[in-house]
Amino acid sequence: RLDNPAERRRITASGGFVQDPYYVHNGKGLMPTRGFGDRTMREVGLHSTPDIGSYIFSPGDRHVILTTDGVSDSIDCSTIDKILKNSPDPQQAARLLIQEAVAKGGTDNMTVIITPVKI
Numbered sequence: 001r002l003d004n005p006a007e008r009r010r011i012t013a014s015g016g017f018v019q020d021p022y023y024v025h026n027g028k029g030l031m032p033t034r035g036f037g038d039r040t041m042r043e044v045g046l047h048s049t050p051d052i053g054s055y056i057f058s059p060g061d062r063h064v065i066l067t068t069d070g071v072s073d074s075i076d077c078s079t080i081d082k083i084l085k086n087s088p089d090p091q092q093a094a095r096l097l098i099q100e101a102v103a104k105g106g107t108d109n110m111t112v113i114i115t116p117v118k119i
Contacts, residue, residue: 007033014045032069057119063090064115067097070108074101090114 002008002018011023011033022029025044036048063084072080080097087093094112101110 001031001033004033011045014043016041016044031073057117059119061117061119064117066111066113068109068111070106070110071097071101071112073108074104074106084114090116 002011002021002023008018012018016023016025018024019029021031023033023041023044025041028040030038030041030046033045034047034049034051038046065080065084067080075097079100083096083100084093087096091114094114097112098110
């Protein structure tokens, strides 16, 4: 996203015009700087190469969660955590996260993948 200084530099170097929280090209705006689709934004730096990192699980970790920006732009991490802690079933938690995002005004596409982990 543009809040990552390296991503912001990459997008502006590719010709993207930044109008926070979006970068704009041909009258369309986008927040994610990496993703699938949105072919017209490729001209100004959008690509699908993942930003790879690593994380060592701790004994208290219970889930790996992947959401689209339609979910993560609508609800914060503490709300996501609360829903996960109160939902023993990952499928139920995923549905609840999407319901919460819609209730908070989310209108973008929404996908949630939850994978339980045991340490």
